[in-house]
Amino acid sequence: MLAQDDDRYPGGARGVPADQALVRRANLSLVLRHLDEHGPRSRTALAAETGLNKTTVTSLVNELQARGLVKEIGPQHAGSVGRPGLALALDGARVAALGLEVNVDYIAAFAVDLASRVLLDWRVSFDAMCAAPARSLDELATIATKAMGELAALGVKVAGITVAVPGLIDTPTGTVVVAPNLRWYGVKVAERLAAPDVAPGVPVSVANDANLAALAEYTIGVAAGTRDLVYLTGEVGVGGGVITGGRLLSGADGFAGEVGHVMVDPAGERCGCGRTGCWETKVGLAALVRMVIPDRAYGLPGGVVRDPEERLAEIEMRRAAGDPRVDEAVAEVGRWLGRGAATLVHLFNPRVIVLGGYFARLAGRLIPMAQAELDHLGMAGPTGRCSFAASGLGFGAASRGAAGVVLTRVLSDPTMISL
């Protein structure tokens, strides 16, 4: 509990280190988080429940109101006796978080305000596999600029931008070290978006798409609250986000969870990363398309840009027309999904493996195959029971997770929002 406050120990008295700003910030966060987690309540209730004194709470609430993060919503009875106090609630209608995602065949943008109202939700088809990195980065900057304009027109302040990228990220600089399926090597994403023509003065961070999607699933998705879960992206590439004990596993450099590039077949297909027989060459969307509609395979230059939904629609159309390759290919992907999942279960012992992206769309046919294979290969048997779940966030999981990261940052440090 952060009950220690500058109102109680003015001027760093009693030998307390005089880093009052830090304590103040922590207490602002405590009050804001409390309202976020527990809903509207009076100043008196806030004081009682947080352990802060009433004078401190009044001062903190005044500041949060001035920053546009908290509002009064009317009288609330604390009990059967006494005068009703004015209830306070999270406001946040003036504060937005923007999440962006670059993937192989689309760019997505998703924005919410602090009260979780969705302000925009876009997905634009874009062939990043065939475009040069500079061209892809320009397209991302164009969409970011358009989103910033839209949010400005709504009268909200953008507290931050997080960009989801299917690759390895150097977090301190916001640089994509390598994103094999985008053909990105050393691409300075944060620097480009912070430019005067895009989002000047707005903090920009870059993170791995699967990690962001895993956070979204853990907080608002189908497996929300499951402290041990693995999320699989189910795009052209397959990335993994691992939540273990309620925390995202990052590894020494933040590169953990690159499960799509675990080699499963030395005699297999060449992968976008340059190696051979990676797991994603068996289960990625590109593998499914290659098996069902080889003439429309990914990476063919000059092809019409297709959204993954359109690819899936075409596959379903072929199935409806009686093409036997579709069911065979989906079953093959399902079996390989189960084989890879067995490795994940042996490494991380998750309770749930959340299938994102296109896996979620075909979950009804993929999961029975994958579960049977996993049950057959899993060493722990029923004691290590792990089941698959289809994501309800689909191709929007990473951009939602990206916006969520910004909101978490505001809740941790309300002083990010200027007075």
Ligand SMILES: [Zn+2]
């Ligand atoms: Zn690979």
